[in-house]
Amino acid sequence: MKMRKRKKNVQQIFDPKKMLLSEDSSFPVREAYKSLRTNVMFTLPGGGSKCIGVVSANRGEGKSTVAINLAISISQANKKVIVVDCDMRLPTIAAKIGINGKPGLSNYLAGNEDVQSSLIQHVEEYGIDVLASGDIPPDPTPLLISEQMNGLVKLLKDYYDYVILDFPPVTVVTDAVIMSGTVDGYLVVVRHGLSEFQKLKETFRQMDFSDAKVLGVVYNGKGNRSHYSKYYRKNNHYYYYYDEYYQKSPSESKSD
Ligand SMILES: Nc1ncnc2c1ncn2[C@@H]1O[C@H](COP(=O)(O)OP(=O)(O)OP(=O)(O)O)[C@@H](O)[C@H]1O
Numbered sequence: 001m002k003m004r005k006r007k008k009n010v011q012q013i014f015d016p017k018k019m020l021l022s023e024d025s026s027f028p029v030r031e032a033y034k035s036l037r038t039n040v041m042f043t044l045p046g047g048g049s050k051c052i053g054v055v056s057a058n059r060g061e062g063k064s065t066v067a068i069n070l071a072i073s074i075s076q077a078n079k080k081v082i083v084v085d086c087d088m089r090l091p092t093i094a095a096k097i098g099i100n101g102k103p104g105l106s107n108y109l110a111g112n113e114d115v116q117s118s119l120i121q122h123v124e125e126y127g128i129d130v131l132a133s134g135d136i137p138p139d140p141t142p143l144l145i146s147e148q149m150n151g152l153v154k155l156l157k158d159y160y161d162y163v164i165l166d167f168p169p170v171t172v173v174t175d176a177v178i179m180s181g182t183v184d185g186y187l188v189v190v191r192h193g194l195s196e197f198q199k200l201k202e203t204f205r206q207m208d209f210s211d212a213k214v215l216g217v218v219y220n221g222k223g224n225r226s227h228y229s230k231y232y233r234k235n236n237h238y239y240y241y242y243d244e245y246y247q248k249s250p251s252e253s254k255s256d
């Protein structure tokens, strides 16, 4: 009974915006993203702007969260950055940030919208620009391999220092790897306690097969327990109560 109650509290408290980088983020989280930013900048040296793809093997490993937070961190280094939601099947970028999800990328690729004037949204709160996914098309893959998409990335690279593309998972659809000719480098997100070795191996095999340049692996979610604990300590008495309730006192332990 009590286990169920605790799970519900975790979901209630973690609204999507809480996962985004802000002044309220804990010091380790801010440092982790600074270090990710630095590593990305060093692994993609040379002049000109860069296009980074964020992928993972499976759903829910943290790609979109990492894509947005990396963009925020890059913007904090006074670089111009845009996040493009290329997950036109199950888009989440707009919802996470709290902006309109449509029209967006799919509408532009279908030839219905002018990208510069109407589709790019500036998010003042995070200092980033976003191109949301748009209406969900019946088959997004052909849209992504189109000349139109290639041209769009070139256009964005003319203006932004970093173009970050958020993709669906590699073992589910080929959308991410088919763009390897356009993307300068990919980050592979691995989620603590969730990612599976075989699926990850398959991801790297597919990326290798497509000549995709892997910049590195982002290990997401390690240390969440202490993050949750800190949050609960500040905001939710029940959690403490729960922990204390179940924690045996030294005298109880001895009597076991
Ligand atoms: N480090 C983390 N700690 C706790 N929750 C996290 C962490 N990273 C991501 N999440 C949460 O996990 C869920 C999945 O994250 P996210 O949407 O970023 O993953 P995704 O890989 O983009 O998923 P999808 O493949 O469905 O697009 C979200 O609810 C997000 O808030």
Ligand SMILES: [Mg+2]
Pocket (backbone or CB within 6 Å): 063, 064, 065, 087, 092, 166, 167
């Ligand atoms: Mg996602």
